[in-house]
Amino acid sequence: MSTSTLVAPASFGRNLARTLVLTLIFMVLFSFSEISILLKDKVYSPKADDIALYAIIALLAAVSYRYFLTRLLLAITFFIQVSEAAYYTFYGQFYGPSEVWLALVETKDIASGIGDSLGVLGIYIAILIVAIIFSLAFARRLAPQWKKWLAIPSLLIIVVMFAGQFYKAVDGQMYKFNPDLRHSLLRNGLSAVSFSAIRLIPEAISGENQTLAHYEPYKVTPIPGSQAGKYSIILAIGESLNPHHVSALGYQRDTTPALNALMKQYQGSANLIISNAVSTRVAIPMLVNNLREPDNYYAYKSKATNLFANAKKQGYQTAFISAQGLEGLSNWIGIHNIDLWEDTQIRPAPEVGADRVLTPSVDQAKLDWNKPFLMVLNSRAPHIPYERNLPPGFAKFSTPQAANDVEQKKNEYDDAVRYYDQELASAIRTTMAKSKLPVLVFITSDHGERVGDGGLFGHSIVAMPIAQVPFIYFSNDANYRIGDITPNLPRNHYQLATLINKMLGFSVENPNQKDDSYFITGGDIRGLSGRVTYHLDTLPAQ
Secondary structure, three states, rough: OOOHHHHOOOHHHHHHHHHHHHHHHHHHHHHHHHHHHHHHHHOOOOHHHHHHHHHHHHHHHHHHHOOHHHHHHHHHHHHOOOOHHHHHHHHOOOOOOHHHHHHOOOOHHHHHHHHHHHHHHHHHHHHHHHHHHHHHHHHHHHOOOOHHHHHHHHHHHHHHHHHHHHHOOOOOHHHHHOOOOOHHHHHHHHHHHHHHHHHHHOOOOOOOOOOOOOOOOEEEEOOOOOOOOOOEEEEEEEEEOOOOOHHHHHHOOOOHHHHHHHHHHHOEEEEEOOOOEEOHHHHHHHHHOOOOOOOHHHHHHHHHOHHHHHHHHOOEEEEEEEOOOOOHHHHHHHHOOEEEEEOOOOOOOOOOHHHHHHHHHOOOOOOOOOOOOEEEEOOOOOOOOOOOOOOOOOOOOOOOOOOOOOHHHHHHHHHHHHHHHHHHHHHHHHHHHOOOOOEEEEEEEEEOOEEEEOOOEEEEOHHHHHHHHEEEEEEHHHHOHHHHHHOOOEHHHHHHHHHHHHOEEEEEEOOOOOOOOEEEEOOOOOOOOOOOOEEEHHHOOO
């Protein structure tokens, strides 16, 4: 079909020119906030397809601009994008679903805080006003008049894009909607608004999460005469490690021969401790933030007890190397205080035997090995399905096939622990060989695992057995044996993080703790997924 049969030649040329001009203007307006944050944050690196989304929206909006719904959605898009940039400028991080919900709970306090910072946020307010006025009104003078067969489908695509984002939130897991520094301002903002609108706000209206817990801030005090800076620290966080299947803690099968050898070489210590949570998405953020209370939202934001933040205060280099994908967790973990961040979104790992990336990542890490560092090594094995974590020819306990499925899976789990042991020990030895300073090694797991108990496997059930994890410590300097750094072995993740903070030169006191009670929670970063309270004096003697 020729162009002349669709629109008159003059009209076609005019509409095309106006579409291109409008698209360009929309892109320029989108660019201001993105460029501002790119200049502020060296870690922020949105993916190319996220940036391409701006161009797609700008073009579709230009084509269908004659319709009010297009103008309204465009204005909303600008509001979400610019507000995300303003929030980062004010708070130092991007907002997620919890922050959107919180804005409705504590509107007065947030408005007051922003009101006091209008000078800092003035540029974003100006960008937002210009973008919205242009979107809703002024651009109408430039709007092309494409035929309905072209304009309406363009509008429908925009509507479907918006609706699809909200639809994904219906059954989606919250961590997938948390902010990520590899996503654009718009994508982060849409994720946050959609999940909050579909899930969190209705829950609040129904009474499920109307209140936000308030806690006294932790007291963090520099320790006089601290040795911090004279050694480096490794915190190895395993995945789904059942301490009763770790030979370093007495399991009859030799599942951790390499760690056993390191413990023997460096006179290490080991015991069973309790994790904060039964989900990776909560356990790791709580551990590195040294939190006791699972719903202590403000402690996350303050970063007062965050291991990476405190390490940076003492001049430590910081690194987080993971064999997993940790989308949506970087802000909670504290990425702005991490010099080197690697997970499978940055450095893809093989589908089988993901832990093999740990040693090469350490070997290639751009750290000054003459200076102190805090390094987290996060493993993948042994996460279910266990056999997927075993490279070809590695199986020992699971070959030949067992007579029943439960025994076979237990054998596969033990092999996965063996693989974890091999790769983690290799990464630790590589790190020790490179470091010119003594290295203190703390090993634990994010949470435990049910391994055939009652024929069941997996985790994420808020219960004591699944929160049990191993703890191993050793150092290649005899001056830093466990008895030299603490009179008592840690009993849980909170005490472990408190000990690491101590070795970083900071004493942590929690005014909210009135007794020896601690908590185990589930997979909601807000602490709304249930909790089990336990007391240290009820735990079995070590």
